[in-house]
Amino acid sequence: MDGQGRKSKEYEHKPVEETLAELKVDRNLGLDDKAVSERRSRFGFNEIEEKEEALWHRIFRRFWGPIPWMIEVAAILSAAVQKWEDFSIILVMLLVNAGLDFMQEHRALNALKALKQRLSKEVTVRRNGQFVRVPVRELVPGDIVKIRIGDIVPADVQLLDGDYLLIDQAALTGESLPVTRKTGAVAFANTIVKQGEMLAVVLNTGMNTSFSSVVALVAEAQRQERSHFQKMVIQIGNFLIMVTLVLVLLIVMVSLFRHEPLIDIVRFALVLSVAAIPVALPAVLSVTMAVGAMNLAKRQAIVSRLTAIEELAGVDIFCTDKTGTLTKNQMEVANPEVLEGFTEQELFLYAALASRPENNDPVELPIFSYLDTKLKSVDWKSWKQTSFTPFDPVSKRTEADAEKDGRRLHVVKGAPQVVIEMAGLDDAVSRKINDSVNELASKGYRTLGVGLKEGEGAFRMIGLIPLYDPPREDSGQVIEEMYKFGVKVKMVTGDNLAIAREIGGILGFEQRTIRSSQLSGASANELLELAEVLTTAIYRKLKGEVELREAKAFAADVMEQVGKLYDTRLLEREFIHTHESAIVEMIEEVDIFAEVVPEDKYRIVDTLQKGGYIVSMTGDGVNDAPALKKADCGIAVSNATDAARAAADIVLTAPGLSVINEAMQQARLTFARMKSYATFRIAETIRIILFMTLSIVVFNFYPITPLMIILLALLNDIPILAIAYDNSKIHATPVRWNMQELLIIASSLGLFGVIASFLLFFLLQQYGFSEPMIQTLLFLKLIIAGHSTLYVTRAEGWFWQRPWPSPLLFGATFGTEILGTIFAVYGLFVTPIGWTYALLIWAYALLEFVINDAIKLAVKRVFLQRNHA
Numbered sequence: 001m002d003g004q005g006r007k008s009k010e011y012e013h014k015p016v017e018e019t020l021a022e023l024k025v026d027r028n029l030g031l032d033d034k035a036v037s038e039r040r041s042r043f044g045f046n047e048i049e050e051k052e053e054a055l056w057h058r059i060f061r062r063f064w065g066p067i068p069w070m071i072e073v074a075a076i077l078s079a080a081v082q083k084w085e086d087f088s089i090i091l092v093m094l095l096v097n098a099g100l101d102f103m104q105e106h107r108a109l110n111a112l113k114a115l116k117q118r119l120s121k122e123v124t125v126r127r128n129g130q131f132v133r134v135p136v137r138e139l140v141p142g143d144i145v146k147i148r149i150g151d152i153v154p155a156d157v158q159l160l161d162g163d164y165l166l167i168d169q170a171a172l173t174g175e176s177l178p179v180t181r182k183t184g185a186v187a188f189a190n191t192i193v194k195q196g197e198m199l200a201v202v203l204n205t206g207m208n209t210s211f212s213s214v215v216a217l218v219a220e221a222q223r224q225e226r227s228h229f230q231k232m233v234i235q236i237g238n239f240l241i242m243v244t245l246v247l248v249l250l251i252v253m254v255s256l257f258r259h260e261p262l263i264d265i266v267r268f269a270l271v272l273s274v275a276a277i278p279v280a281l282p283a284v285l286s287v288t289m290a291v292g293a294m295n296l297a298k299r300q301a302i303v304s305r306l307t308a309i310e311e312l313a314g315v316d317i318f319c320t321d322k323t324g325t326l327t328k329n330q331m332e333v334a335n336p337e338v339l340e341g342f343t344e345q346e347l348f349l350y351a352a353l354a355s356r357p358e359n360n361d362p363v364e365l366p367i368f369s370y371l372d373t374k375l376k377s378v379d380w381k382s383w384k385q386t387s388f389t390p391f392d393p394v395s396k397r398t399e400a401d402a403e404k405d406g407r408r409l410h411v412v413k414g415a416p417q418v419v420i421e422m423a424g425l426d427d428a429v430s431r432k433i434n435d436s437v438n439e440l441a442s443k444g445y446r447t448l449g450v451g452l453k454e455g456e457g458a459f460r461m462i463g464l465i466p467l468y469d470p471p472r473e474d475s476g477q478v479i480e481e482m483y484k485f486g487v488k489v490k491m492v493t494g495d496n497l498a499i500a501r502e503i504g505g506i507l508g509f510e511q512r513t514i515r516s517s518q519l520s521g522a523s524a525n526e527l528l529e530l531a532e533v534l535t536t537a538i539y540r541k542l543k544g545e546v547e548l549r550e551a552k553a554f555a556a557d558v559m560e561q562v563g564k565l566y567d568t569r570l571l572e573r574e575f576i577h578t579h580e581s582a583i584v585e586m587i588e589e590v591d592i593f594a595e596v597v598p599e600d601k602y603r604i605v606d607t608l609q610k611g612g613y614i615v616s617m618t619g620d621g622v623n624d625a626p627a628l629k630k631a632d633c634g635i636a637v638s639n640a641t642d643a644a645r646a647a648a649d650i651v652l653t654a655p656g657l658s659v660i661n662e663a664m665q666q667a668r669l670t671f672a673r674m675k676s677y678a679t680f681r682i683a684e685t686i687r688i689i690l691f692m693t694l695s696i697v698v699f700n701f702y703p704i705t706p707l708m709i710i711l712l713a714l715l716n717d718i719p720i721l722a723i724a725y726d727n728s729k730i731h732a733t734p735v736r737w738n739m740q741e742l743l744i745i746a747s748s749l750g751l752f753g754v755i756a757s758f759l760l761f762f763l764l765q766q767y768g769f770s771e772p773m774i775q776t777l778l779f780l781k782l783i784i785a786g787h788s789t790l791y792v793t794r795a796e797g798w799f800w801q802r803p804w805p806s807p808l809l810f811g812a813t814f815g816t817e818i819l820g821t822i823f824a825v826y827g828l829f830v831t832p833i834g835w836t837y838a839l840l841i842w843a844y845a846l847l848e849f850v851i852n853d854a855i856k857l858a859v860k861r862v863f864l865q866r867n868h869a
Contacts, residue, residue, distance in 0.1 A: 008156035008203045008210055012186050019158050019201060023142040027160055027199070030126035030144040039140035046139040046155055046205035063098060077267040078706070092714065121645070123147075123154045124358065126199075131358045141202050148197035148359065148390060152646060153187045155205045162198030163389055167191050192625075197359075197390040232737045236678050240685045247693040248273050254697045268706050272692055288724040292670045299662050300654035308649030310674075311633045312667035314614040316734040318482055318660075319604060319627075321619050322493035322503060324362070325637045325657060326475045331366040331467040334445055337436055338463040345378050347463045351450045352380040353402040354413035356388060363391075363448070366467055410453040416464060419449030423461040427548050433464070440466045441498035476507050478657045485664060486733030492593045492601055492617075500594035513592040532559050584611055601627035614734065618657070619644050635660060671735045672728035672794075677720065679746045679793040684716070684786055686750025691757045701771075703761060707829055708779040715783055715820050719812035720790075727803040729796055741863055748859045749789060749852055756848045757781065772831035776824050777841055780833070783820035784845035787813040792853050799853050 011019055025031055031039070063072070072094065078087040121136045126144040136154040139145065147153060147165065159165065159181055168178045169191045178194045181187055187200065189209040204210075248269045255265045289310070293303040303309060320326060338347050348371055355364035371378055382404055389399040397414025412419060416437045420430050437447050445466040453459040479489050491509060493500050501513050535555040540546055587607045593600065601617070605627050608615045617624075617631035620640040625647035628634030636648035638655045645651050652659055695703045704712070760781055764774045790813060791799050823830055825838050833841075 006203075008186055008188065008208075011158050011203055014158075014184075016158065016160055016184055016201075019203070020160075023201060023203075025142040025144065025201065027144055027201070028126075029129045031140070031142050032128050035142065036127065036138075036140055039142060040138070043140060043208070044206055045137045047137045059098075059102060063094070073270055077263060077270065080263065121152070121154070123151075139202055139205055141205060143202040145200050145202060146197070146358075147187070147193055147200055149193055149195055150644075151193045153189055153191045153193065154202075155189050156203045156209045157187050157200035158203055159183050159185050159187060160199045160201055162196065164196050165193055165198050166195035168194055195394075197388075232739070236682065240682060244273055244685060244689050247689045251693055251696050258700070268702075272689065272706075272709055288670055288673055291724045292666050295666050296650070296659075296663055299659050300652065301659045301663050302651045302653060303649070304645075304651060305649040308633050309663075309667045309670055311614065311649070312616065312664055313671040314734050314736045315487060315616040315633055315664065315667075317488045317490065317608050317613045317615050319490045319492050319601075319608075319615060319617045319631070320657065321624065321637070322491055322495060322500065323469060324620050324639065324655075325618050326479075326491065326507060327469040327471050327503065328655075331362055331446070331469050333366045333370045334440075334466040334468050336463060336465050339461055342462050345375055347450055347465065348375055349378050349380050349383075350409070350411045350452050350462055351413050351448065351465060352378075353383055353385065353409065354398050354400045354411040354450070356385070359390070361391075363446075363467065367465065408455060410459075412451040412453075412459075413448055416447050416449035419451040419461050422459050423451055424459075425461065433461075436464060438498065440464075441496055441502075443502060446495065446499060471503060471506055472656045474656055474658050478661055479507055479509075481661050482664075484732070485661070487664070490591055490593065490604075492596055492604060494596055495594060497594040500592050504592045509591045511592070512590045513594060514586070514590050515595045531562070532556070535559070583607065587611075599626075602630055605630045614736075616660075618660075619648075665730050668730050668735055669728050672731065673723050673726055675735075675737075675742070676726070676728065676790070676794040677723050679742055679749075680720075680790045682743065682746035683749040683753065683789050683793065686747060687753035687757070687786070687789075688712070688782065690750065691754045694754070694758075695761070701761075702775070703757070703778045704775050704782070705830075708775065711820070711823065711829060712779065712782055712786070715816045716786055719787065719809070719816050722806070722809040722812040723790070723794075725806050726794060726809045727806045728794065729803055741860075744863055745856060745859055746793075748855055749792060752852060752855050753785060753789070753848070756785070756844075756851075760844060770831075773833060773837075776830045776833050777837060779830060780820060780824040780838060780841045781845050784817050784842060785848055787817055788845060788849035789852065792849065792856050795853075797857070799849075 020027055024035075075087055075091055075094065078084075122133045123136050123139065124131055124146040125134050125139065126132075126146075127134075131146065139155050144160070145154065145157065147157070153167070160183065162183070165181045165187065166178045167181055167187055169188065183198075186203070189204075251272070252265055252269050255268075256262070289307070292309040296303055296309070336344055336347055338344055348367060351367045352371060355361065355367055357364070357368050371380060383402045384404065385400050385402050387401040391398045391414065395414070396418050397412050399410065399412050402409050402411060412422065416433065420433055425433070440447050445468050448465040448467065450462040450465060451459055452462055482489050489509070491500060491504055491507075495503075497513060497515055501511060504513065505511060532555045535558050536548075536551045539551045539554045540548075543551075584607055587604055588611060593604060596604075601619070601624065605615050605617055609630075609632070614632045616633040616635060617627050618635045618637055619625070619628050620637045624636075624640075624644050628636065628644060628647040628649075633650065634648040636644045636651045637657075638652050640648070640651070650663065692703060695701050757778065761774065761778065764777060769777070790809075791805065794805065795801060821838050821842070822828065824833050824841075825835055826832055
């Protein structure tokens, strides 16, 4: 194969036959298995090789940054003053934190790899003379592929057969408008097909495609993406760092004023900062999100953007597509209607000739199924299609030329209105057919019109094929459950108003339904349209049974005269001005949106977001991609196009919506865990840093030693990771951060902890304990009380109420408390206190825990009463 090594752009002006010869492939046969195997061994798989961060760099990164620097300087200063115990524990803390963070990142990366493998895309390719579906990564140069609307171009290709493709190249070139590509043109990997269907030959794959150069930038942008939830947690971390640094600076200034040794001051300040700053914050975030993603993967929902789990927790409006999501997307043929002069066999023969079975089009499959089961005598396979124009949203039809034994037909299948117009039927027949279509639509049927032109004869309409897409068995229950979880559900569909209302009624939607034309403030012409319709009706009433065309012509003439006598632009401006605010309210209230186009879906999501809602959107087509990207949490349903999958945050691999309810519960569970961690972390920082600052500044007493601070930080950070597996409460309504409530509760718990610590300090001084003994007793109290605070913050009500802590969380916290007790009792790194005093401290800490829980509930009650007053 001499062609390889050639850049894809070089094929742009090369004749198709030369390209096929160079790539050594027959367009009618494709490659055989031997050729595919040889080329794969030469060119590899069709995938972009992601340059993974080197292992040494991932390890080194753990020891580089503000927090690691603080720990490292503290270790160096401890060694400088020969505090080897301090040095050893600080070193252990540094290694444990780095190890835990590395381990969790490694797990998260492996989880993402596994999830992405589940999302492998497929393409229709001709091999050994047959069209088959294969994973995109298995394509090789020379493969003959079929590309159609909704596909992402799987590799750099040259177009062979077909009318045209309309391709969105924004991902590659930044062009805002799609471009038209015809036979002989080159289409590039990862561009999106907006319209059309063509055969193409693969030119370059994987790292040889034109798209490979931008992949690194895309990956980087995705890594930098953060949700509102993450940003809020990071803001909490920044807040705690600022509080800590201000109070530590105060300690340093007072200590310098007292002429204490500078090296000891700096060492203590660094150690205290390390203990108070939330070192475990990144690890807790990554573990909690990874756990949520893996739980969803088990339920057949693949998370392509981890932070989408957290966004989903706050979703209060859920916009869902109808076809294939609420319904089965398995159309069935109802009772066909055949026009005079034709038979049912002819109707389905011509419908089949205007279709292609290999396209697996959900509208066409029922036709072939009906032929195979009920009209087996119809020999449609003996006909040869000589040309085929696939369906597109503009023409609203498919067309084909077919021949057999010298007989040549031009067949059309599409929207009945289009076929009626092409056939030029008179008003009476048109009215009768339209009445049938409307009646079928009111029952939830989608109707196809079928027409025929034979030779040089006139175009004739054959009849109607009604199709019915029944709702899924679980759709009604899923919607009911969403309402119970405080989420409003809105159906957004391209189907007509009657079908949307019929399906909506079956599924329990309120019948507040509007068309897409009512969504825009620019629909000011509605009044003028109404005037034209009224003029048409009045003319026909006065003139008797006249042709509709004549009445419309008269109405158009009247409206032209109105335009000359009255400036309708003034009416339009006034309409827009008075109705702008009403549009937002209307979208909030409406449950069913019918006959929508992609711009409408985007507008619905955008308007709801501007109204302060967090919006989730489902979709399956390339037309849904803008709305999926715009939504706070875009969800691609099973069998979605590649373009929809690429735009979505979550991809469902099982049919229906039931998994979304589970995803919402998982998201709210994740939120509850993170909220309890944030409350605990703020309370603990206040408790430790404020107690230490007041003790040193006011009483000139160091309540715990630098070594104890390090041990405290180490024993706190390890068990806190287990919060990612806790049995938290799943809220019945969408959840959002209430920073005022969170800070008030956390500060109350922290301040009471400071009071309890000072009370113990005074009691110990009163009974004449030595300074080293007091420090060990306070150290043990801070460990036990610290972990106990987590059981206060994790519960909405009293600590004993369900859901109870997970065994993992209980074991991790209780185990470290026991370890800290052993340190204190036997004097490991600290002054020994014995079991008697240790048990007294346990009793004191548990009493503080119960009072803390009561304070939490009292503060909540006062805060909630004030908010509802």
